[in-house]
Amino acid sequence: MTADPRDPEPTLAGDAVAVPVVAPGHTYATVTDQISAIVLRRGLPRGWLLGFTIAFALTILLHYALIYLVVVGTGIWGINVPVAWGFAIINFVWWIGIGHAGTLISAVLLLFRQDWRTSINRFAEAMTLFAVACAGLFPLFHMGRVWLFYWMFPYPNTMGIWPQFRSALIWDVFAVSTYATVSFLFWYVGLIPDLATLRDRSRSQVGRFTYGALALGWRGSARHWHRYHTAYLLLAALATPLVVSVHTVVSFDFATTIVPGWHNTMFPPYFVAGAVYSGFAMVMTLAIPLRAVYGLQDFITAKHLDNMAKITLATGLMVAYGYGMEVFFSWYSANEYEGYMQLNRALGPYAPAYWSLIFCNVLVPQLLWSHRVRANPLMLFAISLMVSVGMWLERFVIIVTSLHRDYLPSSWDMYYPTVWDWAVYLGTIGLFFSLLFIFIRVLPMISIFEMRELVDDQAKGGENGRHK
Amino acid sequence: MSTETTISDRNLYGVMAAFATPDELLRAAHATRTAGYRRIDGFSPFPIEGLSEALGMRRTRLPWVVFGFGLLGAACGYGLQYYCAVVAYPLNVGGRPLHSWPAFIPVTFEMTVLFAALATVLGMLAANGLPMPYHPVFNVPAFSFASRDKFFLCIEARDRAFDRAKTTEFLRGLNPLEVSEVPR
Numbered sequence: 001m002t003a004d005p006r007d008p009e010p011t012l013a014g015d016a017v018a019v020p021v022v023a024p025g026h027t028y029a030t031v032t033d034q035i036s037a038i039v040l041r042r043g044l045p046r047g048w049l050l051g052f053t054i055a056f057a058l059t060i061l062l063h064y065a066l067i068y069l070v071v072v073g074t075g076i077w078g079i080n081v082p083v084a085w086g087f088a089i090i091n092f093v094w095w096i097g098i099g100h101a102g103t104l105i106s107a108v109l110l111l112f113r114q115d116w117r118t119s120i121n122r123f124a125e126a127m128t129l130f131a132v133a134c135a136g137l138f139p140l141f142h143m144g145r146v147w148l149f150y151w152m153f154p155y156p157n158t159m160g161i162w163p164q165f166r167s168a169l170i171w172d173v174f175a176v177s178t179y180a181t182v183s184f185l186f187w188y189v190g191l192i193p194d195l196a197t198l199r200d201r202s203r204s205q206v207g208r209f210t211y212g213a214l215a216l217g218w219r220g221s222a223r224h225w226h227r228y229h230t231a232y233l234l235l236a237a238l239a240t241p242l243v244v245s246v247h248t249v250v251s252f253d254f255a256t257t258i259v260p261g262w263h264n265t266m267f268p269p270y271f272v273a274g275a276v277y278s279g280f281a282m283v284m285t286l287a288i289p290l291r292a293v294y295g296l297q298d299f300i301t302a303k304h305l306d307n308m309a310k311i312t313l314a315t316g317l318m319v320a321y322g323y324g325m326e327v328f329f330s331w332y333s334a335n336e337y338e339g340y341m342q343l344n345r346a347l348g349p350y351a352p353a354y355w356s357l358i359f360c361n362v363l364v365p366q367l368l369w370s371h372r373v374r375a376n377p378l379m380l381f382a383i384s385l386m387v388s389v390g391m392w393l394e395r396f397v398i399i400v401t402s403l404h405r406d407y408l409p410s411s412w413d414m415y416y417p418t419v420w421d422w423a424v425y426l427g428t429i430g431l432f433f434s435l436l437f438i439f440i441r442v443l444p445m446i447s448i449f450e451m452r453e454l455v456d457d458q459a460k461g462g463e464n465g466r467h468k
Numbered sequence: 469m470s471t472e473t474t475i476s477d478r479n480l481y482g483v484m485a486a487f488a489t490p491d492e493l494l495r496a497a498h499a500t501r502t503a504g505y506r507r508i509d510g511f512s513p514f515p516i517e518g519l520s521e522a523l524g525m526r527r528t529r530l531p532w533v534v535f536g537f538g539l540l541g542a543a544c545g546y547g548l549q550y551y552c553a554v555v556a557y558p559l560n561v562g563g564r565p566l567h568s569w570p571a572f573i574p575v576t577f578e579m580t581v582l583f584a585a586l587a588t589v590l591g592m593l594a595a596n597g598l599p600m601p602y603h604p605v606f607n608v609p610a611f612s613f614a615s616r617d618k619f620f621l622c623i624e625a626r627d628r629a630f631d632r633a634k635t636t637e638f639l640r641g642l643n644p645l646e647v648s649e650v651p652r
Contacts (some may be wrong), residue, residue: 028513028617154552162552164559166571174578182585189589193615197513200612216599219606220614222497222510224596226520227528231592234534235585242581249574452617453514456490 021116022454023298031299031451035444036194036201038294044441047293052437058430065423066141074144076420083403083415088142090395091425093250094278095135095432096176097271097391099183100243101279102128106186107239110232115457116307118450119299123290123440124283125187130435131282132180134428139172141424168252175249182242186235189228192218193449247275254398260341261402266325273318274391277361280312281387286436288381290445299446302375309374312387316365319394323362337407345401349414354397360390481604481652482507482624483636485644486613490516493619496642497522500621503638507627511605511620533591534584541583545576607651622650 022031044052069076079086102124109117140146152173154163163170195215202208218224251271254262284305291300330342345354364386367373374380405412439445487493493510500508501524510519549572553559558566593599605611605622614620621644623635632649639647 032513032616154548160557162557165549165553165575166561166568168574171574171578174575178578178582181582185585185589189592193514197615200615212601216593217601217603218598218615219603219611220511220513221596222512222516222519222523223525224598225512225515226525227530227592227595229515230528230530231588234531234588238581238585238588242578245574245577245581249578252574449514456514 021119021301021303022451022458023301024458026298026455028452028455031455032197032201032448035299035446035448035451036198038440039198039442039444040202040207048437048441052434055430055433055437058427059434060430061423062427062431065420065427066137069141069420069424070146074142076418078415078417078421080413080415082406082411082413083400085142085399085403086415087417087421087425088138089253090392090399091428092135092138092142093271093395094392095131095138095428096250097247097275097278098282098388099128099131099135099179099279100247100272100275101283102126102131103179103183103186103239103243104276104279105283106190107236107243110236111240114307115454116304118454119296119446120283120287120304120308121450122187122190122447123286123436123445125183125190126436126439126443126445127279127282127286128183129180129187130432130439132176132183133435134432136176136180137428137431138424168249168256171249172253175246179242179246182235182239186239189232189235190447191443192216192228193220194444194447196220197448198444244272247272259402259406260335260337261326261330261345261398264326264329266322266329270319270322270325273315273322274394277312277315277319278388278391280308280315281384281391284308284312284380284384285388288377288384290440292377294440294445296446299451305377305380306371306374309368309380309383312384313365313368316361316368316387320362323358340405341402344405345397348401348405350397350401350404353393354401357390357393357397360386361394364390475649475651477625477632479652480625480632481607481650482622482627482630483632483639483647484605484608484611484620484622484650485639485642485647486610487619487621487642487644490519490619492643493621494519494522496621496639496644499642500623500638504629505623505627505635506629507624509622509624511611511614511622513615513617513619516619528595530588530591530595534588537587537591538580538584542576542580544583545579546572548579549575604650604652608648610646610648618645 077086077088079088102121105117105124106121109121140149143149152163152170165171192215195211196218199208199211199215202211248268248271251267255264255267257263287300287308288305291297327342330338333339345351364383367379367383373383400415404415485496487496490512493512494516497508497510497519501522506524508523510516510523512519550567553568553572554566560566605614605620608620610618611620621639621642623630623639625632629635636647636649
């Protein structure tokens with residue numbers, strides 16, 4: 001990454017758009033103590049308590065909505081023929097997409113030796129895990145009889161049947177469960193040395209025991225580090241194609257059908273770009289308040305926000321290109337159903353959703369061309385929220401407008417989400433933030449050992465060269 | 469339950485020196501190996517380039533293990549689908565071939581990654597001998613700083629060149645912060 005030579009300009013947060021990815025003056029000890037202190041201090045900060053209470057209340061709403069769903073059935077949702085997918089799949093794709101930025105930051109940026117990733121990779125990985133957990137709920141409960149979910153897996157059974165491996169939906173089962181497993185492994189392996197730090201720093205008996213057990217007896221041996229480093233790079237190399245494959249397979253759920261607006265070879269790259277786009281927006285949504293509340297401006301610097309904003313802009317442009325190509329294909333295919341689908345999106349009953357999505361995903365991110373905007377955390381926060389809304393609307397438009405009016409006008413119908421659709425959706429947002437609040441309370445949200453490495457690097461005058 | 473002053477030779481795991489910077493540890497590791505010690509290990513709060521080589525460690529074979537398990541995953545994934553679609557539950561869909569290999573690629577890929585990733589993590593932990601709830605080096609009180617900002621070098625008592633007094637003296641000569649004996 002080249003550093004832009006530009007005049008330092010004070011921002012709202014009071015720091016300058018400077019090049020360093022960790023503020024000067026830090027030592028191994030100060031980064032260790034400052035990050036671990038957030039976890040090891042006693043008591044619960046009032047802001048944390050308030051945020052967690054709201055998030056947990058929404059989680060209880062989720063439990064309530066899901067129990068009611070299981071008791072009564074999926075009829076409480078707005079889904080019906082022809083729109084049988086509705087919120088369940090919209091939210092599934094939305095959450096999975098958000099998760100992808102975490103893997104991108106931790107794996108792809110690691111392989112490209114982007115050392116600015118160091119202070120954001122830990123909570124971005126946690127975000128991935130929690131987003132995948134939320135995503136997984138939707139297809140599970142969408143099945144109706146969630147207690148039979150294991151029918152999706154191939155196992156010898158008395159019914160004598162086996163899964164249909166020519167279906168993109170079964171590919172999804174394998175892709176998402178592999179993704180969840182590998183994301184967890186990557187996150188946990190990254191945590192092991194930091195858990196050892198917490199074990200050695202914790203003053204409570206319970207803390208020492210818990211962190212000690214989770215650290216697996218890590219003692220920082222040079223031989224261990226050697227294998228650890230190799231394993232970490234291997235995991236990154238495995239996670240990189242995996243993350244691309246996961247959203248590709250998700251897009252196959254659509255692209256392998258013959259529904260107008262879905263049957264499109266562009267879908268895999270278009271979906272992957274959209275996933276990274278929404279994911280980076282979510283990382284900014286989380287990083288900006290976190291650094292302000294926990295005083296982490298030394299570690300998550302203006303440089304990080306600037307870089308993330310640039311990636312958001314770049315992927316946003318790819319997504320905008322996708323929208324343009326959808327319009328072009330619908331005309332160029334000379335297929336009347338494709339043509340009607342596009343007209344219906346732009347001018348039909350769901351036109352407000354379509355134009356809001358164009359506004360949020362195409363127009364608003366253009367502000368990011370200005371470095372004045374990129375240096376302003378409040379603006380970035382607002383834009384990242386808009387992008388999250390826009391990407392949700394994108395999935396809504398793709399799923400609902402394609403399904404509600406396809407080939408047979410006699411089976412056209414409207415789709416309206418019910419209060420239960422909203423309850424489950426809001427509930428997963430609550431679950432996501434509850435898990436995140438617990439995570440930042442009990443585990444270091446910034447990778448401590450990688451920050452020490454970064455401090456060592458900067459002490460040696462290394463610009464971007466990481467160890468090994 | 470031994471204290472610093474009364475460690476018998478039988479209860480001695482080794483002698484350990486603490487250093488303030490990674491470069492000092494690296495230099496000490498080179499010197500220790502040159503002096504003929506073989507059963508040595510370094511401890512640091514983050515990976516130090518060249519330290520494992522300085523301690524005489526060869527490159528890890530972990531990548532080959534991962535490669536093997538990746539291949540195994542691919543074989544299992546593909547084999548599973550072949551068995552389901554061709555042997556166990558053949559479905560005639562418009563006369564298309566039962567062995568429709570292009571449709572089997574995504575799951576084969578996912579299984580490759582799954583097996584390889586599990587092999588990476590479990591292989592790394594197994595080769596490192598983790599989890600290990602107890603290890604003598606933790607008996608040195610200052611060792612808790614190995615996960616913060618101090619760097620340690622330990623020469624084990626079972627090293628052939630080890631001599632309690634001489635080795636301690638040797639480590640003192642490397643300009644460490646302190647030298648301590650490690651009880652078992």
